Every structure is written in C-alpha cells, then in structure tokens.
Amino acid sequence: MRQLRRFLPLLLLLVCSVALATTLSSDQRYCPVCGESIAVQLPMSTNDMGGQDRDLLQRAHGAQVFMEVVATCGQCGFTGWPADFSETKRSKRRGGSGEEADALALTKDQRQAIEGGALLRPEALSDVPFRAEAPYGDLPSWGRLDMLAQTVALRGGEQDRVADIYLQASWAVRMGYHPVHLRGADPSEAQRDWLFGRLAEFTEQATDLQMTNPADVEVWVAVRLLTGAEQAPGDLRCLSAAYGASLMRSHGEHDALLASFDVLGECFPAAEWPGKAQAIRESVALERRYQGLARDGFVAALEAGDLTGEKVAITTYLVGELERRMGEHDAALAHFDHALTLTVPDGLDPWIEQQRCLLGQDDPVLALLLCRGRASGGNGGVAPAGEP
Numbered sequence: 172m173r174q175l176r177r178f179l180p181l182l183l184l185l186v187c188s189v190a191l192a193t194t195l196s197s198d199q200r201y202c203p204v205c206g207e208s209i210a211v212q213l214p215m216s217t218n219d220m221g222g223q224d225r226d227l228l229q230r231a232h233g234a235q236v237f238m239e240v241v242a243t244c245g246q247c248g249f250t251g252w253p254a255d256f257s258e259t260k261r262s263k264r265r266g267g268s269g270e271e272a273d274a275l276a277l278t279k280d281q282r283q284a285i286e287g288g289a290l291l292r293p294e295a296l297s298d299v300p301f302r303a304e305a306p307y308g309d310l311p312s313w314g315r316l317d318m319l320a321q322t323v324a325l326r327g328g329e330q331d332r333v334a335d336i337y338l339q340a341s342w343a344v345r346m347g348y349h350p351v352h353l354r355g356a357d358p359s360e361a362q363r364d365w366l367f368g369r370l371a372e373f374t375e376q377a378t379d380l381q382m383t384n385p386a387d388v389e390v391w392v393a394v395r396l397l398t399g400a401e402q403a404p405g406d407l408r409c410l411s412a413a414y415g416a417s418l419m420r421s422h423g424e425h426d427a428l429l430a431s432f433d434v435l436g437e438c439f440p441a442a443e444w445p446g447k448a449q450a451i452r453e454s455v456a457l458e459r460r461y462q463g464l465a466r467d468g469f470v471a472a473l474e475a476g477d478l479t480g481e482k483v484a485i486t487t488y489l490v491g492e493l494e495r496r497m498g499e500h501d502a503a504l505a506h507f508d509h510a511l512t513l514t515v516p517d518g519l520d521p522w523i524e525q526q527r528c529l530l531g532q533d534d535p536v537l538a539l540l541l542c543r544g545r546a547s548g549g550n551g552g553v554a555p556a557g558e559p
C-alpha cells in the first residue's frame with residue numbers, strides 16, 4: 172500500500188486523467204466583431220502538479236487552463252481570451268457603431284478584415300464537422316489556439332507573442348491526443364499488479380536520481396518501461412511497451428515514441444495497428460507543425476532584437492528544444508551552444524546540458540536513459556553531443 176501511495180499521482184494521470192483540480196466557470200459573452208453570443212470559460216483555480224516538460228509546458232493535473240479559456244466565434248472566427256469578448260450585446264448585430272470594438276482595441280480595418288474572412292479555419296480538421304450556420308464552431312483547443320494566433324497577428328501582436336500562442340497550440344495537440352488509444356484491452360488484475368510494481372520501482376529510481384519534476388519522472392518511467400519491454404515476460408511485453416509509448420506521446424517525446432513502433436506493431440491485431448500507427452503519426456505531425464510555426468516566430472523575434480534580458484537566453488534554449496523535438500538536431504545543437512554563451516536563469520543550465528546530450532544519438536530511448544540517468548539538477552559540465 173505504501174508503494175501504491177507513492178506513485179498514485181502518476182497512476183491518476185496514467186489511468187484516468189480525471190483529477191479535476193482545475194476549475195472553470197462558464198460565462199456568456201458577445202463577439203466584438205459580429206455580435207454573436209458565445210460561451211467562454213473563466214479559470215477559477217488551477218495547479219502545477221504535473222511538472223514541466225522541457226519545452227516549458229507547465230502541466231496541471233486535470234484540465235489545462237490554456238486549452239480551455241480561448242474562445243472562437245462560430246460565425247466570424249474572431250478568437251480571444253474571455254476579456255476580448257464583450258459582456259453586453261451590441262445594439263446592431265452587424266455594422267454597429269463600433270464603439271465596443273474600439274474599446275477592445277479592434278480597428279475598423281481589422282473588424283472588416285475578419286468579417287471578410289481573413290481568419291482561416293485550421294487545416295487537418297477533417298474530423299470536425301463543418302456547419303454552414305457556424306463555420307468556425309466546434310474547434311478543438313489546438314484549432315482555437317491556431318485561430319487565436321491568427322487573430323493576434325491580424326491585430327498587430329508582436330511576433331514572439333504570436334509564436335508563444337503557436338507553442339501553446341502544439342501543447343494542446345500533445346495534451347488533447349488521448350494516448351489511451353495506444354493501449355489495448357484493460358489489463359487483467361495480475362497484469363495490473365505487475366505494472367504497478369514496475370511503476371513503483373521506476374518512480375523510486377527517479378527519486379534516487381534526484382528527479383523532482385513530475386514530468387521528468389514520467390519520462391523516466393516511460394524510458395524504463397520501453398527499455399524493459401524486451402525482457403518482460405509474455406503478454407507483459409506489450410503492456411510495458413504500450414504504457415511506455417503512451418507516456419512518451421503525452422510528453423511529446425516523439426522520436427522515442429516512434430522508435431517503440433517495432434514492438435507495438437506486434438501487440439495489436441494486423442487489421443488494427445496500421446490505423447493506430449497512422450493516427451499517432453498524424454498527431455505527431457500536427458504537433459510538429461505548430462512547433463515549427465512557434466520556432467519561426469521566436470527566431471524572427473530574436474533576429475529582430477525584440478527580446479531583452481533573460482528572455483533572450485530562454486527563447487534561444489526553447490528554439491533549440493523545439494528543433495530537437497522536430498528532429499532537426501544540427502539546428503538544435505547550434506541553439507543550445509549559443510544559449511550556453513548567454514546568461515541563463517537558475518535551473519536552465521542543467522536542462523540545456525541534458526537536452527544537448529540527447530542530440531545525434533542513434534537510439535532516442537537509450538539516449539533518454541543515458542542523458543536523464545545522471546543525477547538531475549547538477550552542473551557537471553557540458554556533455555558533447557553523441558557522448559556515450
């Protein structure tokens with residue numbers, strides 16, 4: 172039981188993800204462009220119990236606020252945070268006085284551009300039904316964040332601000348893709364007992380390695396499940412691989428996820444696996460698409476000298492990390508190296524070194540085992556890329 176309690180948070184995330192520690196309240200607002208009525212979500216409370224992924228995603232247990240609070244007008248596509256929407260209905264639905272819109276810092280030109288269809292419904296939405304009466308309705312959170320980036324850009328937002336929204340869109344793909352699809356039927360009681368034992372063992376290892384970031388702990392557990400899958404007896408091999416791959420997907424460690432396909436492919440019926448594999452690849456491609464848009468915006472902001480102070484070092488590191496996640500290791504190495512020449516905030520140095528260590532290695536799962544297996548938080552010099 173003591174063991175069970177130790178890794179209960181991990182299990183909650185793994186098994187059900189229903190720890191609704193984030194609370195939201197619904198409110199009725201009106202679009203500042205076309206006056207359409209729209210329900211928005213106001214954050215009442217949240218938490219950071221899920222730790223932080225290395226591309227700076229701060230993870231909450233339960234709902235993620237950044238995925239919930241952005242709203243899109245189903246009629247015209249205007250997208251914003253709750254404060255961007257009006258609390259009172261405009262007197263005229265279209266072509267009104269514009270006073271409220273002006274108060275919300277929308278110019279007449281911007282309003283007309285949006286009404287003229289300047290905001291584009293995101294690609295890759297074939298699974299979202301198109302309704303002529305609400306062409307921008309029913310978007311998933313990453314689709315609304317895509318629309319938000321377009322809206323903020325149209326309103327003259329700075330490029331690093333737009334890039335930051337595209338980064339959030341990539342996070343929304345990661346958090347919105349339900350990795351439970353990777354797993355097969357519910358495990359039997361004996362299988363579950365075996366899995367719990369492994370999770371306890373690997374969580375304890377992470378503690379011994381001084382990992383205090385819950386996101387790092389989960390990636391470590393994923394690494395151990397995948398590297399241990401080969402040795403797992405019988406049907407436990409697939410259980411180990413599927414849970415490890417699910418965790419890799421939920422943390423956006425795509426190279427390691429895709430490397431697990433050899434084992435996973437043998438774990439599903441021949442008629443089932445190609446469809447699953449394709450769905451996973453598409454979700455990875457979508458996350459990488461938004462990482463690419465974020466990277467481009469951050470690079471442009473850095474080159475334009477728009478950023479100052481610690482933001483320069485943090486953004487330089489982040490660009491490298493996005494490139495690593497997109498498989499562009501040479502570019503990532505250049506940005507990590509550059510970041511190491513800058514004044515970085517406390518805690519970022521070990522991250523840069525560990526992420527740099529991951530580059531250029533043949534096996535992405537073993538790379539995580541090697542580079543994260545060193546005690547976290549230390550500052551023991553820069554590991555050359557590819558160092559064994």
Ligand SMILES: [Zn+2]
Pocket residue numbers: 202203204205206207244245246247248249
């Ligand atoms: Zn509207």
